[in-house]
Amino acid sequence: MTRRRLPLLVAGLVCLLAGLWGGLLLLGLPVPTLLATTAADHGPLMAIGFLGTVISLERAVALGRRWAYAAPALAGVGGLAVLVSLPPVVGRLLLCAASIVLIVVYVVVQRLQPALHLLVMAAGAVCWYVATLLWLTGWSLPRLVPWLAGFLVLTIIGERLELARVAMLTRSSVRQFLVGAFLFGAGLVLSATPALTGSAGVRLAGAGMIALALWGARHDVARRTVKIPGVTRFMAVCLLAGYVWLFVGGAIWLVAGDLGASTTTYDAALHTVFLGFVMSMIFGHAPVIVPAVLRVRLPFQPWFYVHVGLLHVSLLARVVLGDAAGIKVWSQIGGVGTEVAVLVFVCVSAVAVRRAGRPVRSR
Numbered sequence: 588m589t590r591r592r593l594p595l596l597v598a599g600l601v602c603l604l605a606g607l608w609g610g611l612l613l614l615g616l617p618v619p620t621l622l623a624t625t626a627a628d629h630g631p632l633m634a635i636g637f638l639g640t641v642i643s644l645e646r647a648v649a650l651g652r653r654w655a656y657a658a659p660a661l662a663g664v665g666g667l668a669v670l671v672s673l674p675p676v677v678g679r680l681l682l683c684a685a686s687i688v689l690i691v692v693y694v695v696v697q698r699l700q701p702a703l704h705l706l707v708m709a710a711g712a713v714c715w716y717v718a719t720l721l722w723l724t725g726w727s728l729p730r731l732v733p734w735l736a737g738f739l740v741l742t743i744i745g746e747r748l749e750l751a752r753v754a755m756l757t758r759s760s761v762r763q764f765l766v767g768a769f770l771f772g773a774g775l776v777l778s779a780t781p782a783l784t785g786s787a788g789v790r791l792a793g794a795g796m797i798a799l800a801l802w803g804a805r806h807d808v809a810r811r812t813v814k815i816p817g818v819t820r821f822m823a824v825c826l827l828a829g830y831v832w833l834f835v836g837g838a839i840w841l842v843a844g845d846l847g848a849s850t851t852t853y854d855a856a857l858h859t860v861f862l863g864f865v866m867s868m869i870f871g872h873a874p875v876i877v878p879a880v881l882r883v884r885l886p887f888q889p890w891f892y893v894h895v896g897l898l899h900v901s902l903l904a905r906v907v908l909g910d911a912a913g914i915k916v917w918s919q920i921g922g923v924g925t926e927v928a929v930l931v932f933v934c935v936s937a938v939a940v941r942r943a944g945r946p947v948r949s950r
Contacts, residue, residue: 592880595644595656598663600933602636605670607926614922615915628669630728634735634861635682636666638869639715641876642742643689648880655692661685676723683719686712703761704749707768711741714775721779729847732857733778733792739865740771740833744799746872747826751806764802771795786844793840796860800834818874818887821895825871828899832863835906851910854918862925863902870895870932883940891935898928 609625609632611618620626643658665681693709714737722731748764756764774792777784804810804827813823836859840846846856870891877885905921908914 591656592644592648595640595659595663596881598667599637599640599644599659602632602640602663602666602670603929603933606630606632606637607929610922610926614919616919616923622670622672625670628728630732630735630857630861631669631682631722632666634739635662635685635715635719636669638739638865639682639685640666641869643685643692645876645880646689646692650692650696652695655688658685658688658692661688679719679723683716683723686716686719690716702749704745706745707748708742708745710768710772711738711745714738714741717779729853732846733775733789736792736860737771737775740796740799740860741768743829743865743868744768744803747803747807750808756806760802760806763798764806767795767798767802769795770798789846790841790844793837793842796833796837796840798837800830800837803833804830821887821891822871822874824892825867825895828895829864829867829871832859832867832899832902836860836864851913851918855906855910858902858925859906862898866898866925866929867895870898873932873936877936877940881940885936885940886942888935888939891939894928894931894935897931898925901925901928 605622605625606629608618608621609627609629612620612626613629625632640659640662643662644656647655647659661681662685665678665685667678668681669675669678689712690709693705693712697705697709714734718731718734718738721734722728751760771792772795774788774790774795777788777791779788781788807826807830809823809826812819813827814820815823836856839852839856839859843852843856846853874885874887877883901921901924903921904917905925909916909918909921
């Protein structure tokens with residue numbers, strides 16, 4: 588079964604690499620245009636083609652039902668279909684179908700073990716479905732951003748809520764979480780009708796992200812586990828840094844309202860959430876997710892902090908010096924730095940897995 592998962596993961600990684608190449612084109616760097624879609628569909632390739640495949644694969648493994656693997660298969664193939672310039676409807680339909688299967692996965696698990704965190708993650712899958720449905724109807728990618736963010740934010744926050752239950756959450760803390768989640772969800776819905784609601788939807792979603800970031804920083808177990816050396820501290824550092832970026836991203840959404848008001852606002856609003864929050868959380872969860880999905884060891888190495896540090900320093904330069912100060916070269920330096928951080932993460936994870944699989948030589 589593990590070998591059957593590898594092609595799914597490879598499809599996701601191809602979407603990741605294509606999305607990263609498209610990011611270089613969007614930065615205005617003199618790199619060859621291999622495929623027009625790498626830049627035009629940079630966002631969906633990263634958020635759904637890569638992360639959608641990985642997240643749905645992890646959920647399929649957890650459920651343990653063969654049919655559940657249709658979600659990552661459809662997501663991976665759909666991402667590749669978008670990449671190779673098939674008629675746009677093909678890739679979008681496949682990605683939409685993948686979201687439907689993922690929703691069914693959550694429904695099945697919820698019936699077996701009812702829990703609030705599953706409902707939150709299912710809401711994230713619904714956001715994925717809405718994003719692809721609107722994409723099929725011809726919506727432009729910038730208008731899909733809130734829904735793509737909804738998919739990833741709710742999925743990750745749901746995962747953290749599941750672990751926070753171990754710390755015996757009080758009723759008050761659960762209410763605080765629900766308030767943040769409601770604000771965020773209501774903002775997403777309102778953002779779909781800007782002609783009627785103006786910037787209220789984006790601002791409300793931003794307020795929701797701020798509330799969820801504050802809730803996570805206060806109630807996530809990472810706040811305590813950061814004191815434990817080794818992989819436990821590494822994961823906690825990644826998670827807590829992610830909450831900081833979610834707060835910053837939420838503040839930008841709240842203040843800006845119109846994410847398309849300028850290219851710098853759009854850049855900062857997207858990457859604080861999709862890179863600062865989401866990718867930092869991916870880095871932090873990798874030591875747990877990779878062994879669970881591929882049945883291999885991913886032993887912690889101190890040099891894991893290299894790609895984490897590079898991600899956050901580069902993103903800080905991109906947002907502060909590039910977007911806020913308007914210095915284009917820093918946008919490019921920061922953008923390249925974040926991409927290198929992601930590539931280093933993939934490489935060092937692969938090296939660590941390979942080293943862990945080698946037999947110990949007798950001396």
